[in-house]
Amino acid sequence: xIVFILLCAYIYTGWAPQISGTTANLHDVFFPSDxxxxxxxxxxxxxLKTTNSGNQWTRQTTPVTTKLNAIYFLGDTGxxxxxxxxxxxxxxxxxxxxxxxxxxxxxLYDVHFTNNSxxxxxxxxxxxxxxxxxxxxxxxxxMPTDNxxxxxxxxxxxxxxxxxxxxxCLGTLDGGSNxxxxxxxxxxxxxxxxxINYRGHAIGDAGSIFKTTNAGLNRYQLISPTxxxxxxxxxxxxxxxxxxxxxxFVAKxxxxxxxxxxxxxxxxxxxxxxxxxxxxxxNGSIYKTSDGMAVxxxxxKKDINPILCDPNPFTNYLSVxxxxxxxxxxxxxxxxxxxxxERKVTRNKLSLDTRNLPKGVYFLKAKNRITQIxxx
Numbered sequence: 357x358i359v360f361i362l363l364c365a366y367i368y369t370g371w372a373p374q375i376s377g378t379t380a381n382l383h384d385v386f387f388p389s390d391x392x393x394x395x396x397x398x399x400x401x402x403x404l405k406t407t408n409s410g411n412q413w414t415r416q417t418t419p420v421t422t423k424l425n426a427i428y429f430l431g432d433t434g435x436x437x438x439x440x441x442x443x444x445x446x447x448x449x450x451x452x453x454x455x456x457x458x459x460x461x462x463x464l465y466d467v468h469f470t471n472n473s474x475x476x477x478x479x480x481x482x483x484x485x486x487x488x489x490x491x492x493x494x495x496x497x498x499m500p501t502d503n504x505x506x507x508x509x510x511x512x513x514x515x516x517x518x519x520x521x522x523x524x525c526l527g528t529l530d531g532g533s534n535x536x537x538x539x540x541x542x543x544x545x546x547x548x549x550x551x552i553n554y555r556g557h558a559i560g561d562a563g564s565i566f567k568t569t570n571a572g573l574n575r576y577q578l579i580s581p582t583x584x585x586x587x588x589x590x591x592x593x594x595x596x597x598x599x600x601x602x603x604x605f606v607a608k609x610x611x612x613x614x615x616x617x618x619x620x621x622x623x624x625x626x627x628x629x630x631x632x633x634x635x636x637x638x639n640g641s642i643y644k645t646s647d648g649m650a651v652x653x654x655x656x657k658k659d660i661n662p663i664l665c666d667p668n669p670f671t672n673y674l675s676v677x678x679x680x681x682x683x684x685x686x687x688x689x690x691x692x693x694x695x696x697x698e699r700k701v702t703r704n705k706l707s708l709d710t711r712n713l714p715k716g717v718y719f720l721k722a723k724n725r726i727t728q729i730x731x732x
Contacts, residue, residue: 370645370646370647370649370650371606371614371616371635371643371644371645371649372643372644372645372646373641373642373643374410374411374413374634374642374643374644375412375413375642376396376404376413376636376640376641376642377404377413377415377640378398378402378404378415378640379639379640380398380399380400380402380640381398381399381423381621381623381637381638381639381640382396382397382398382399382402382404382623382624382636382637382638382640382641382642383397383398383399383423383424383425383426383623383624383636384396384397384398384424384425384426384427384623384624384636385427385624385625385626385634385635385636385642386427386428386429386626387626387628387634388429388430388431388434388628389431389628390628390629391409391628391629391632392406392407392408392409393405393406393407393449394406394409394410394626394628394634395427395429395434395450396413396427396636396642397424397425397426397427397436397438398423398424398636398640399423399424400421400422400423401418401419401420401421401422401424402415402418402424403415403416403418403424403427403436403450403453404416405449405450409644410634410642410644413642416450416451416453417452417453418436418444418453419444419453419454419455419456420438420440420442420444420455420456420457422438422439422440422442422457423438423439423463424436424437424438424442424444425437425438425439425463425464425465425466426438426464426465426466426467427467428467428468428469430469430471430472432446432447432448432449433445433446433447433472434446434449434450435467435469435475435477435491436453436455436467437464437465437466437467437477437479438457438463438464439457439461439463439464440457440458440459440460440461440463441457441458441461441462441463441464442455442456442457442458442461442464443455443456443464443467443477445491462479462480462481462483463479463480464477464478464479464480464483465478465479465480465504465505465506465507466478466479466505466506466507466508468508468509468510468516470510470512470513471513472490473487473488473489473490474486474487474488474513474531475487475490475491476508476510476516476532477494478505478506478507478508478518478520479504479505480504481502481503481504482499482500482501482502482503482504482505482520483496483499483505484496484497484499484505484518484532485497486531486532488531497532497533497535499526499535500526500535500537501520501524501526501537503520503521503522503524504520504521505518505519505520505524505526506519506520506521506545506546506547506548507519507520507546507547507548507549508549509549509550509551509556511551511552511553511554513531514528514529514530514531515527515528515529515571516528516532517538517549517551517556517571517572518535518549519546519547519548519549519558519560520545520546521545521546522543522544522545523539523540523541523542523543523544523545523546524539524546525537525538525539525540525546525549525558525572525575526538526539527571527572538572538573538575540558540566540575540577542564542577544560544561544562544564545560545561546558546559546560546561546564546566547559547560547561547585547586547587548560548586548587548588548589548599549589550589550590550591550597552591552594554568554569554570554571555567555568555569556568556571556572557589557597557609558575559586559587559589559599559601560585560586561585561586562583562584562585563580563581563582563583563584563585563586563601563716564577564580564586565577565578565580565586565599565609566578579716579717579730579732580716580717581607581613581717582601582603582605582607582613582690582716582717583690583714583716583717584601584602584603584605585601585602586599586600586601586602586605587600587601587602587621587622587623587624588600588601588622588623588624588625588626588635589625590625590626590627590633591627592627592629592630592631592633592648593630596608596609596627596630596648597609598625598627598633598635598649599625600622600623600624600625600635600637601621601622602621602622603615603618603620603621604616604617604618604619604620604621604622604637605622606622606625606635606649608648608649611649612649614649616635616643617641620637620638620639620641621637621638622635622636622637622641622643623636623637623638624636624637627648630648631645631646631647631648631650632644632645632646632648633645633648664676664677664678665677665720665727665729668729668730669729669730669731669732670710670729670730670731670732671710671731671732672709672710672711673707673708673709673710673711674707674708674710674729675705675706675707675708676701676705676706676707676708676720676722677705677706678701678705678706678722683700683701683702684700684701684722685698685699685700685701685722686698686699686700686701686706686720686721686722687720687721687722688718688719688720688721688729689718689719689720689721690716690718696713696718697713701722710731713731714731715731715732716730716731717729717730718730718731
């Protein structure tokens with residue numbers, strides 16, 4: 357089943373850049389308990405910390421130079437994982453980091469602790485290891501897949517989910533000892549997951565967004581506002597979620613989206629409090645919002661409509677009627693803002709052959725009037 361998300365593009369400037377002090381790619385951001393103290397990890401063994409809401413980010417000393425993919429904290433106790441089987445830990449808020457990497461080792465993609473005892477790490481080739489004593493010992497779990505596992509979410513010590521490449525989705529009710537296959541039939545690489553009780557969302561390549569309301573037993577795909585790869589997902593409360601991805605794409609789920617900077621990829625997003633969040637990505641990019649992506653300006657509805665598109669959603673052909681008899685330039689943009697079709701219209705009705713257009717959400721513009729169209 358496919359369900360439509362109605363999101364609109366807005367003129368929005370509420371994401372403010374912060375100075376990272378690096379041009380390395382930043383892969384994960386996490387604020388453990390408030391909006392003051394947060395951590396970021398990235399390439400070349402980089403870990404950054406702030407204690408003043410990102411007004412200043414300070415690089416911490418680490419014993420590795422590997423790519424760090426994920427960071428997680430409970431109070432002052434934290435863990436980081438990355439390429440070459442890198443696992444680091446700290447018990448003093450990152451003042452000192454201990455751990456190591458193994459050249460040629462697997463890449464680890466995510467780490468999560470539900471308390472100071474129970475933790476789990478996942479990565480390449482279906483790798484999964486669990487600790488029940490705060491990291492003193494680890495048990496490698498034989499998983500029912502050799503697909504790369506990229507992201508996970510646990511709602512308590514027993515119940516959690518993992519997602520990864522080629523649509524893999526696994527769920528556990530016994531703390532990871534046994535896993536049920538909840539995979540989607542579509543071959544998307546899934547890169548992010550978030551659950552609130554038994555209601556969850558998973559995101560991945562080509563703008564894919566999936567939702568479940570019963571712990572993954574049934575799930576359906578949402579029509580996404582973009583075709584770019586999606587990497588990060590977080591919720592500030594039970595109803596308000598955010599996603600990010602390639603081409604500077606950030607969306608407030610079921611509401612609206614914006615392009616922060618089309619030249620960067622955003623890998624992670626974190627909202628530690630309502631309205632206040634951070635997103636990080638390539639080239640040392642850090643952005644903060646303090647208004648939860650509130651809309652600052654929307655194009656006047658009289659300027660948006662009416663451009664009449666029939667049918668909409670469409671498949672192989674789209675008929676466009678414009679309330680004008682003068683020559684106009686018609687453009688169709690994808691969700692990343694790139695022009696993918698352009699026509700000179702000399703009459704008020706035009707039939708477009710859209711058979712080669714990929715499925716997704718687009719925007720049709722003519723004479724400064726814009727309408728959203730969807731190919732299914």
